[in-house]
Amino acid sequence: MKNACILVIEDDKFLRKACEVSLKKRGLTVITAMDGEEGLRQARANGPDLILMDILMPKLSGLETLEALKKDEQTRSIPVVILSNSSADSNIQKAKALGAAGYLVKASLSLQELGDRVLSYLKGESASNHE
Amino acid sequence: MTAFSKISTSFKPLLFPGAKESQNPPILGLCRLYCVLAICAALLISACFYVNSWLWKEITNAEVFRKGLYGSTQLSRFNFLLNWLGLLSLAGAIIYGFKIARQASIDARRNAQLLQETKQRTMEIAALYATLQDVSEKHELRALLQTMLERAKSLLAASGCAIFLFDRDHNDFEIAVEVGVGMPIGTHLPRSEGLGGRVAETLAPVIVNDYQTWPYRSRVLGQLPIRAAVCVPMIRGGELIGVLGVHEVGGTNRVFTDADAQLLSIFADNAAGAVHTARLLETIQHSEERFRIAAQCASDIVYDWDLVGDHVDYFGALFQKSRAVLPKTRQEYWNLIHPDDRARVEQALHRHFETGTPFSEEYRIGDGKGVYANVADRATAIRNQKGNPIRLIGSVSDITERKHAEQMKSDFVSFVSHQLRTPLSGVKWMLELAMESIESPEELQSYLQDARMSTDRLIGLVNDLLAISRLERGKLQLTFRDLDLAELTQDIVNEITPLSVEKEQTLLVEAASDLPRVNGDAQLLRQAVLNLVSNAVKYTPLRGKIHIQIGREADRVLWSVKDTGIGIPRADIPKLFSKFYRAANVLAVETEGTGLGLYLVRLIMDRLGGKVWCESKEGVGSKFLLSLPPAV
Numbered sequence: 001m002k003n004a005c006i007l008v009i010e011d012d013k014f015l016r017k018a019c020e021v022s023l024k025k026r027g028l029t030v031i032t033a034m035d036g037e038e039g040l041r042q043a044r045a046n047g048p049d050l051i052l053m054d055i056l057m058p059k060l061s062g063l064e065t066l067e068a069l070k071k072d073e074q075t076r077s078i079p080v081v082i083l084s085n086s087s088a089d090s091n092i093q094k095a096k097a098l099g100a101a102g103y104l105v106k107a108s109l110s111l112q113e114l115g116d117r118v119l120s121y122l123k124g125e126s127a128s129n130h131e
Numbered sequence: 132m133t134a135f136s137k138i139s140t141s142f143k144p145l146l147f148p149g150a151k152e153s154q155n156p157p158i159l160g161l162c163r164l165y166c167v168l169a170i171c172a173a174l175l176i177s178a179c180f181y182v183n184s185w186l187w188k189e190i191t192n193a194e195v196f197r198k199g200l201y202g203s204t205q206l207s208r209f210n211f212l213l214n215w216l217g218l219l220s221l222a223g224a225i226i227y228g229f230k231i232a233r234q235a236s237i238d239a240r241r242n243a244q245l246l247q248e249t250k251q252r253t254m255e256i257a258a259l260y261a262t263l264q265d266v267s268e269k270h271e272l273r274a275l276l277q278t279m280l281e282r283a284k285s286l287l288a289a290s291g292c293a294i295f296l297f298d299r300d301h302n303d304f305e306i307a308v309e310v311g312v313g314m315p316i317g318t319h320l321p322r323s324e325g326l327g328g329r330v331a332e333t334l335a336p337v338i339v340n341d342y343q344t345w346p347y348r349s350r351v352l353g354q355l356p357i358r359a360a361v362c363v364p365m366i367r368g369g370e371l372i373g374v375l376g377v378h379e380v381g382g383t384n385r386v387f388t389d390a391d392a393q394l395l396s397i398f399a400d401n402a403a404g405a406v407h408t409a410r411l412l413e414t415i416q417h418s419e420e421r422f423r424i425a426a427q428c429a430s431d432i433v434y435d436w437d438l439v440g441d442h443v444d445y446f447g448a449l450f451q452k453s454r455a456v457l458p459k460t461r462q463e464y465w466n467l468i469h470p471d472d473r474a475r476v477e478q479a480l481h482r483h484f485e486t487g488t489p490f491s492e493e494y495r496i497g498d499g500k501g502v503y504a505n506v507a508d509r510a511t512a513i514r515n516q517k518g519n520p521i522r523l524i525g526s527v528s529d530i531t532e533r534k535h536a537e538q539m540k541s542d543f544v545s546f547v548s549h550q551l552r553t554p555l556s557g558v559k560w561m562l563e564l565a566m567e568s569i570e571s572p573e574e575l576q577s578y579l580q581d582a583r584m585s586t587d588r589l590i591g592l593v594n595d596l597l598a599i600s601r602l603e604r605g606k607l608q609l610t611f612r613d614l615d616l617a618e619l620t621q622d623i624v625n626e627i628t629p630l631s632v633e634k635e636q637t638l639l640v641e642a643a644s645d646l647p648r649v650n651g652d653a654q655l656l657r658q659a660v661l662n663l664v665s666n667a668v669k670y671t672p673l674r675g676k677i678h679i680q681i682g683r684e685a686d687r688v689l690w691s692v693k694d695t696g697i698g699i700p701r702a703d704i705p706k707l708f709s710k711f712y713r714a715a716n717v718l719a720v721e722t723e724g725t726g727l728g729l730y731l732v733r734l735i736m737d738r739l740g741g742k743v744w745c746e747s748k749e750g751v752g753s754k755f756l757l758s759l760p761p762a763v
Contacts, residue, residue, distance in 0.1 A: 012553050012554075012557060014554070014557035014560075014561060014581050014584070014585050015553065015556055015557050015560065017581065018557065018560035018561060018563075018564060018581075019560075021564055022560070022563075022564065025567075056546075056549050085548070085549050085552035085553055085556060086545060086548070086549055088545060106552065106553075106556040107552045107555060107556050107559075110559070110560075110563055111560050111563045111564065112563070
């Protein structure tokens with residue numbers, strides 16, 4: 001959906017920049033955060049339609065942030081897609097268990113593919129909203 | 132008690148050889164006859180005397196005398212008969228009297244002889260009993276055999292004795308102990324040969340009184356001066372344990388009899404049990420010893436859990452070290468296992484008991500105070516005849532260190548792969564964006580720049596990791612030579628200058644003029660200096676000041692870099708040089724650091740024989756110092 005707002009929580013500045021630029025090119029609004037704490041703040045303040053989040057982050061880790069997001073009334077319904085560089089099965093399982101909507105591995109995705117996946121997650125959400 | 136009754140039943144034939152039971156001795160018959168005759172004689176003669184005296188009264192009557200009728204009266208004829216009968220009886224009685232006397236003397240002689248024999252036998256039995264007492268007290272095999280040897284020898288009062296033990300593994304006899312003719316002890320003799328062979332075959336005593344000419348004599352022993360020998364089997368529970376032989380050397384006339392063989396047999400029968408037990412004991416002792424040595428050498432704790440009585444025994448060197456902690460009952464043990472692991476371990480044990488699936492589990496076990504160790508437990512159940520497990524024997528090894536190392540390695544691998552993948556993804560995406568913006572040179576430039584910086588970061592990380600890996604394993608090829616620290620520092624500063632200019636920082640280097648050279652590997656030293664200087668630039672904000680000083684202090688060369696950066700919180704200073712450590716306040720500045728930079732500096736300083744330390748105040752700035760020995 002156009003004009004949907006995506007929150008990107010990523011500690012690496014190049015990756016963050018790349019996501020932002022690429023998603024903006026697709027016509028989406030992008031807000032960014034450098035770590036979990038800031039991400040929570042942004043999520044509560046701006047109510048994005050989708051959150052893209054890394055797992056390995058300083059201070060609050062991705063999984064801890066995910067847990068906090070799902071616990072919070074305000075942010076519970078926002079779909080969270082994990083965008084990580086770890087393909088460890090244990091991480092995938094944990095994320096799914098905590099309620100992540102999806103799990104993507106950065107190193108195996110091109111920006112184009114990333115954009116496609118984000119859009120399809122958004123469509124899927126709107127589809128389920130219309131049910 | 133059973134031994135004693137066994138002995139007494141064995142001995143009866145010895146005491147009364149050839150005797151028939153409850154037979155009336157002949158002398159009794161003779162006595163009866165004698166009594167009858169004597170009584171008859173007495174009666175007849177006294178009757179005769181009576182009649183005679185009556186007749187004499189008649190004779191004195193003159194008429195009878197005058198008529199010369201003395202001899203013709205019936206009475207006198209009767210008297211005559213009585214007389215003769217009486218005399219006959221008397222004669223008979225006298226004859227039988229003599230017969231009785233003779234028989235009595237024969238009997239007496241025989242009795243004396245029997246008494247003598249009985250005394251002899253009793254002494255032998257007493258000796259045998261004493262011997263068996265002796266033997267049953269000895270449990271150690273060699274001592275037992277030695278005792279048997281001496282006793283058997285003295286029992287038969289012979290000059291030599293030997294015991295061969297049957298070796299089931301080789302199916303032959305081993306000469307165990309011997310005295311008298313010098314048999315080669317320890318030699319093995321074939322089962323079928325010689326005296327031992329005959330005994331083994333027949334399982335009965337064998338006597339050979341002329342050994343040298345006996346056709347079946349053993350090849351090995353035939354050379355020895357054995358003249359006569361008696362050999363008996365030692366049987367226990369129907370199995371041949373060995374043979375016991377007594378021999379006489381040449382030059383004696385001693386001949387072995389059945390009685391000797393019998394005596395020896397009794398001895399051997401009773402001693403066989405003792406020998407069997409002693410051999411078993413020896414085997415058990417060997418096993419025990421081997422087990423103990425193995426348990427000592429193993430670094431595990433070996434346990435033996437009696438499932439029926441619920442009692443655990445522990446062995447092994449590790450056990451002796453941690454004696455205090457180990458639980459004695461299985462319930463105590465279960466309680467110490469980490470609650471998360473308990474169910475799994477219990478299930479695995481149950482599976483092993485039911486189906487025999489090997490039990491091998493890793494779990495955490497605590498010391499009762501909340502500290503857990505990782506252990507690996509492997510065990511096997513021993514079952515009774517019904518197949519039910521009655522004992523569990525296993526070993527427990529402490530794998531905490533291994534687990535810890537495994538965990539650290541796994542953590543490191545995932546950390547490194549993440550750290551490597553991040554800049555790689557950066558490069559990939561930046562290039563993708565660059566490709567899309569070919570039309571727009573400004574954008575293109577920016578993306579390519581970002582890609583390049585990502586690449587630099589990646590290279591830096593890889594270098595650090597390689598250096599660390601090699602330094603840690605001591606595999607680095609180093610070239611030690613005399614270096615000019617000031618020159619080296621200047622090189623680094625030149626490299627870093629663009630960055631500090633960008634941040635509008637002041638970078639100053641001050642080197643003493645009489646600075647001695649230091650001995651070290653150039654590459655390593657460069658890396659250390661680079662890490663410290665780039666840290667200073669990184670963590671100092673815009674328009675900050677960085678001051679490098681190099682001089683000598685006492686007998687060392689001192690190098691320091693001081694900045695006006697964010698400083699380091701006091702709590703972080705002790706761990707600053709640890710692997711992967713990042714202080715709490717760096718994340719505000721830079722999230723990409725690996726925590727390896729300072730760790731690498733420390734490793735390098737250790738290797739070069741120097742030191743690194745830090746003085747800092749949060750919010751004010753930090754000073755990092757290196758000290759190195761001067762080159763000689």
